[in-house]
Amino acid sequence: MASFATRLIAWQKRHGRRGLPWQGTRDPYAIWIAEIMLQQTRVATVIPYYERFLARFPDIATLADSGLDDVLRLWSGLGYYSRARNLHRAARSISEHHGGAFPSRFEGVAALPGIGRSTASAICVFAYGARKAILDGNVKRVLARCFGVAGYPGEKRVADRLWRLAEQLAPRRGIEAYTQGLMDLGAAVCTRREPDCAKCPVDRLCVARKRGWVERLPRPRPRRPLPYKRTVMLMLTRAGEVLLEKRPAAGIWGGLWCLPELATDADVAAACAQRFGASVAHAETLPPVAHGFTHFRLEIRPVHVRVGALEARAAEPGAVWLPLEDARGAAVPAPVRRILAAL
Numbered sequence: 019m020a021s022f023a024t025r026l027i028a029w030q031k032r033h034g035r036r037g038l039p040w041q042g043t044r045d046p047y048a049i050w051i052a053e054i055m056l057q058q059t060r061v062a063t064v065i066p067y068y069e070r071f072l073a074r075f076p077d078i079a080t081l082a083d084s085g086l087d088d089v090l091r092l093w094s095g096l097g098y099y100s101r102a103r104n105l106h107r108a109a110r111s112i113s114e115h116h117g118g119a120f121p122s123r124f125e126g127v128a129a130l131p132g133i134g135r136s137t138a139s140a141i142c143v144f145a146y147g148a149r150k151a152i153l154d155g156n157v158k159r160v161l162a163r164c165f166g167v168a169g170y171p172g173e174k175r176v177a178d179r180l181w182r183l184a185e186q187l188a189p190r191r192g193i194e195a196y197t198q199g200l201m202d203l204g205a206a207v208c209t210r211r212e213p214d215c216a217k218c219p220v221d222r223l224c225v226a227r228k229r230g231w232v233e234r235l236p237r238p239r240p241r242r243p244l245p246y247k248r249t250v251m252l253m254l255t256r257a258g259e260v261l262l263e264k265r266p267a268a269g270i271w272g273g274l275w276c277l278p279e280l281a282t283d284a285d286v287a288a289a290c291a292q293r294f295g296a297s298v299a300h301a302e303t304l305p306p307v308a309h310g311f312t313h314f315r316l317e318i319r320p321v322h323v324r325v326g327a328l329e330a331r332a333a334e335p336g337a338v339w340l341p342l343e344d345a346r347g348a349a350v351p352a353p354v355r356r357i358l359a360a361l
């Protein structure tokens with residue numbers, strides 16, 4: 019156990035990632051934003067989003083005082099939007115309940131919206147030097163291989179064993195370099211496919227390497243085919259403007275702006291008339307756009323409708339006509355941005 023940590027710390031100091039925008043700071047706010055953005059997202063993708071976010075929201079007070087729309091706009095394209103909504107809620111909660119200061123204890127950090135046990139640990143390690151264990155997807159893979167832990171890590175029994183291991187391994191000294199080393203090892207060496215064991219600092223300890231189990235560990239999620247859903251999105255355009263609707267706060271893309279959705283068997287002309295008081299001058303179905311979520315795949319069939327006449331009626335709440343350029347820059351989900359870009 020001690021050898022694992024010692025080797026990892028020495029390796030991190032020589033070969034680990036350095037100079038990332040969120041490294042070299044003890045500011046829990048900056049570390050928190052980075053840890054949330056890095057969930058399920060690669061470092062190279064995160065860097066420009068992180069820099070823009072910190073430039074626009076440099077501290078908790080600015081984030082708490084901003085509107086959710088502003089936050090979602092900067093998040094647009096990064097995916098998993100509940101992360102952005104939770105950041106915003108958490109900033110408001112810190113302002114209200116912690117006098118605007120980021121909690122300094124693990125329990126306070128872990129109680130904030132959108133912060134799980136591993137993320138709370140990472141924040142406490144990098145901001146406060148606390149001896150806490152992390153266990154994200156990459157770390158599960160490293161520990162399962164190195165210590166020969168069989169079973170799917172999504173199962174409670176396996177996850178509990180990995181957590182116990184992670185806690186025992188966390189060193190009393192050098193916790194920051196150790197934690198960063200675990201992250202770097204999982205991201206760059208002990209990768210899901212074709213790990214580079216020859217460059218691994220813990221290869222001599224690794225059970226999977228010794229026994230030829232590297233390909234088998236960790237056991238993948240039991241396969242179930244993802245359900246496939248279809249939807250129609252209306253692109254109503256008129257005089258260089260396009261109609262966007264705000265999604266309800268809960269559910270996929272909650273709080274983002276989106277093209278109006280229709281059931282696949284709905285009558286386009288009737289829907290345009292009833293919902294928007296718009297007559298159809300011309301309608302054209304465009305090539306479908308596919309988008310993958312964690313639990314299902316979505317096929318969007320965009321229908322471009324050139325609006326003929328528009329009834330003078332009060333605008334539907336949550337609907338807005340925007341110049342096309344503004345719509346592309348609004349807080350819209352990635353596939354909607356792709357549809358708008360093709361227009």
Ligand code: SF4
Pocket residue numbers: 160163164207208209213214215218219220221222224225226227232
């Ligand atoms: S030796 Fe290979 S499988 Fe084992 S921890 Fe290192 S990179 Fe992963």
